[in-house]
Amino acid sequence: MRKKRIVIVLFLCVMLVSTACGKDKTNNTSTPTAEATPTAEATKAPEVTPTAEATPTAEATKAPEATPTAEPTQIVTDPGKVLVVVFSATGNTKKVAEMVAKIENADLYEIVPAVPYTSEDINYGNYNCRALKEQGNASARLEIGSDAIDISGYTRIYVGYPIWAGSEPRILDTFVESYDFDTATVIPFCTSGSSGIGSTGTKLATLAGSGNWQTGKRFPGSATEKDVQAWIDSMKQ
Ligand SMILES: Cc1cc2nc3c(=O)[nH]c(=O)nc-3n(C[C@H](O)[C@H](O)[C@H](O)COP(=O)(O)O)c2cc1C
Numbered sequence: 001m002r003k004k005r006i007v008i009v010l011f012l013c014v015m016l017v018s019t020a021c022g023k024d025k026t027n028n029t030s031t032p033t034a035e036a037t038p039t040a041e042a043t044k045a046p047e048v049t050p051t052a053e054a055t056p057t058a059e060a061t062k063a064p065e066a067t068p069t070a071e072p073t074q075i076v077t078d079p080g081k082v083l084v085v086v087f088s089a090t091g092n093t094k095k096v097a098e099m100v101a102k103i104e105n106a107d108l109y110e111i112v113p114a115v116p117y118t119s120e121d122i123n124y125g126n127y128n129c130r131a132l133k134e135q136g137n138a139s140a141r142l143e144i145g146s147d148a149i150d151i152s153g154y155t156r157i158y159v160g161y162p163i164w165a166g167s168e169p170r171i172l173d174t175f176v177e178s179y180d181f182d183t184a185t186v187i188p189f190c191t192s193g194s195s196g197i198g199s200t201g202t203k204l205a206t207l208a209g210s211g212n213w214q215t216g217k218r219f220p221g222s223a224t225e226k227d228v229q230a231w232i233d234s235m236k237q
Contacts, residue, residue: 082155083151089162107154141170157187159176163198163200168200180210186208188216190217190218197218
């Protein structure tokens with residue numbers, strides 16, 4: 001009987017130990033669940049990667065912006081010589097022509113009438129003055145007194161004149177009809193009291209029959225070198 005009790009006690013002990021081990025196993029199972037937190041953090045890590053990848057993408061967007069800045073602004077310039085031709089009765093257009101010649105490092109050629117204008121000739125308050133009579137006759141061709149010039153070596157030719165009765169002085173018609181502008185770029189400009197350059201450039205181009213004539217520009221008599229520089233710069237960009 002006593003032996004039987006001992007066996008029962010032993011059996012109970014074994015059961016107790018067995019139950020305790022079973023509890024430990026359950027705890028061991030829950031531990032990995034707690035360790036799942038770092039696993040979740042690991043899942044976050046790849047999320048950081050695209051953010052990090054966004055940086056090069058942003059830099060790549062910047063790159064094309066830098067490209068035009070790196071490239072210099074293209075300036076269209078003629079490789080050849082430049083000539084400035086001018087007719088001026090009272091000095092305003094000649095002054096602008098000298099500015100153009102200085103800026104363009106150009107040669108200057110002045111159209112001088114064979115018969116010079118007196119102040120009375122150009123007194124346009126008088127309808128019967130010589131200049132206005134000439135302007136009233138589209139076929140009038142004033143003789144040029146200055147020596148002829150060889151324009152064949154010039155690739156860009158500026159032609160300057162005052163506006164007389166809304167048009168170019170007739171001596172300009174003589175000049176453009178006397179020369180072959182070939183393929184030169186011809187740029188008309190004028191000074192006036194208030195009138196625009198109008199169709200004078202187109203008329204001169206037609207009379208010349210040669211040259212690549214550009215849109216002209218009118219200046220006031222008070223034009224400064226800054227004005228002239230800005231105009232020339234605008235044509236080169
Ligand atoms: C005969 C004559 C006619 C003129 N006709 C005009 C005209 O139609 N419109 C105008 O704005 N200025 C007219 N002007 C003013 C001149 O165009 C202006 O003073 C010009 O700057 C003169 O240039 P220059 O000093 O190079 O000769 C005329 C001047 C003269 C002498």
